[in-house]
Structures are given as structure tokens and as C-alpha cells.
Amino acid sequence: MVTVLKLGGSVITEKDRPETLDGETLAALAAAIAEADVENLVVVHGGGSFGHHHAAEHGASTTEGIRDAGGVMDVHGAMTTLNRFVLSRLHAEDVPAVPVHPFSAAVRDAAGDLTLMTDQVATMLDEGFVPVLHGDGVVHAGEGVTVLSGDEIVTELASALDADRVGLCSTVPGVLDGDDEVIPRIDAFDEVADVLGVSDATDVTGGMAAKVRELLALGSPADVFGPDDIGSFLAGEEPGTRIG
Numbered sequence: 001m002v003t004v005l006k007l008g009g010s011v012i013t014e015k016d017r018p019e020t021l022d023g024e025t026l027a028a029l030a031a032a033i034a035e036a037d038v039e040n041l042v043v044v045h046g047g048g049s050f051g052h053h054h055a056a057e058h059g060a061s062t063t064e065g066i067r068d069a070g071g072v073m074d075v076h077g078a079m080t081t082l083n084r085f086v087l088s089r090l091h092a093e094d095v096p097a098v099p100v101h102p103f104s105a106a107v108r109d110a111a112g113d114l115t116l117m118t119d120q121v122a123t124m125l126d127e128g129f130v131p132v133l134h135g136d137g138v139v140h141a142g143e144g145v146t147v148l149s150g151d152e153i154v155t156e157l158a159s160a161l162d163a164d165r166v167g168l169c170s171t172v173p174g175v176l177d178g179d180d181e182v183i184p185r186i187d188a189f190d191e192v193a194d195v196l197g198v199s200d201a202t203d204v205t206g207g208m209a210a211k212v213r214e215l216l217a218l219g220s221p222a223d224v225f226g227p228d229d230i231g232s233f234l235a236g237e238e239p240g241t242r243i244g
């Protein structure tokens with residue numbers, strides 16, 4: 001049984017303050033992961049105020065690339081810094097977390113289609129590690145380096161590893177309707193298109209609307225929930241919004 005869990009950048013960082021960690025929330029999430037102790041867990045984290053801030057400054061998105069190495073390193077470097085913070089909080093809870101930097105393991109072709117290497121992730125699981133991937137830059141034929149969202153990594157991993165459970169922990173308790181109530185289930189984009197928006201903070205990968213689109217394309221169910229529900233998700237429940 002494989003579980004893919006994304007820790008949203010909006011949860012583990014202060015998304016409206018450049019390169020600012022939300023250390024307290026990250027520590028609480030790490031403690032919940034340690035306590036649940038699920039087998040075959042892959043963690044992916046988003047960019048928050050680390051990746052999105054630099055990507056926006058360089059005019060980068062999932063389709064618009066960066067062509068200079070300094071710009072690439074601003075984005076990738078900020079994401080590896082955030083990855084270090086995530087790893088160290090997990091290590092503090094004795095979770096056997098190890099890094100995987102997607103910049104060196106992925107490519108987009110000229111049509112924008114992604115190839116992500118996942119054999120190393122599968123072997124890390126077999127060897128008892130918890131691989132920790134993250135949103136990153138990705139070399140993109142004809143564009144230089146574009147942005148690779150953690151959400152896209154989640155769906156790629158879920159398919160490649162044939163994941164049984166997929167969870168996205170964001171800053172909201174689920175996908176919200178027009179009255180800010182959690183929508184329990186989404187089966188089609190059109191059902192919710194008018195309430196879905198981008199992120200409140202700087203975000204180059206499309207916020208909740210892009211997340212729902214990406215998860216519907218996965219073809220198996222995924223749960224979107226808030227930080228208070230991570231324990232419930234890891235215990236096998238279905239908190240928040242079930243998508244697909």
C-alpha cells in the first residue's frame with residue numbers, strides 16, 4: 001500500500017512573506033506523520049513563499065521559462081532550502097526522510113508533457129525510507145526552465161507507483177463553496193468551476209483551480225484537507241473534499 005501526501009506550501013510557509021517558514025505548523029505536521037507511521041509514504045511539498053516568490057520575480061510559470069542559470073538557481077535554490085527545513089523537522093521526529101530534487105529527475109518536452117523518473121522513489125520505499133520531493137524548476141524543451149508544481153508531481157507519482165491513497169494538505173479545510181463550506185465531493189470540474197480561484201498569495205501554478213483540474217485527471221480519488229485533518233487522513237479516513 002503506497003500513500004502520496006502533499007504538504008501545501010501555503011501550510012508550511014507564510015505564503016505572503018518571502019522565504020518565511022511556518023515552523024510551528026511544519027513541526028505539527030511532522031509529528032502527525034511520525035505518529036501515524038504509515039508504510040510506504042511519499043511526501044511532496046509545495047513552494048509557498050520560497051518557490052513562488054522567486055518564480056514570479058523571474059516571470060516564470062508552468063509554461064513560461066527562465067533562460068539564465070542565476071534565475072534557475074534562485075527558484076531551485078529556494079526550493080532546496082525549504083526541502084532542507086522539511087527534512088530536518090521530519091528527522092526531529094525520527095521519520096527516515098530522504099530528499100529527491102525533481103529538477104535533476106524530470107524533463108518537459110516541447111509540448112509540455114512531463115517525464116519524471118520514479119524508479120529511485122520506488123527503491124527508496126523498498127529500502128524503508130520516506131522520499132521527500134518538492135515543487136521545483138524543470139528543464140523544458142524550447143523554454144529553458146519552467147515551474148513544476150508539487151501537485152503535478154503528486155499525480156505523476158500516484159500513477160507511477162500505483163498509489164492507494166493520495167492526500168493534499170492545504171491551508172483550507174477542503175475545497176470551499178460560495179458560502180465557505182467544505183464541498184464533500186467533486187466529480188467534474190464544471191460542478192465547481194465558478195467557486196474555484198487562484199491562491200490568495202503569490203502563486204504561479206494556479207491555486208485551487210489548477211489543483212482540482214490536476215486531481216480530476218488522475219483517475220483515482222484524492223483528498224484535499226487542512227492541517228488539522230492530517231492525522232485523520234493518515235489513519236485511513238477521508239477528511240475534507242474527495243476529488244475524483
Ligand SMILES: Nc1ncnc2c1ncn2[C@@H]1O[C@H](COP(=O)(O)OP(=O)(O)OP(=O)(O)O)[C@@H](O)[C@H]1O
Nearest residue numbers: 008009010046047048170176195197199200207208
Ligand atoms: N474554492 C476554493 N476553495 C478553497 N481554496 C480556494 C478556493 N478558491 C481559491 N482558493 C485558494 O487556493 C489556495 C490553495 O491553493 P494553493 O496553491 O495556495 O495551495 P497549496 O498547495 O497549499 O500551496 P502551494 O501551491 O504553495 O504548494 C487557498 O489558500 C485559497 O487561497
Ligand SMILES: C=C(C)CCOP(=O)(O)O
Nearest residue numbers: 046047051135149150205
Ligand atoms: C514555485 C515552485 C518552484 C514550485 C511550485 O510548487 P507548488 O507550490 O506545489 O505549486
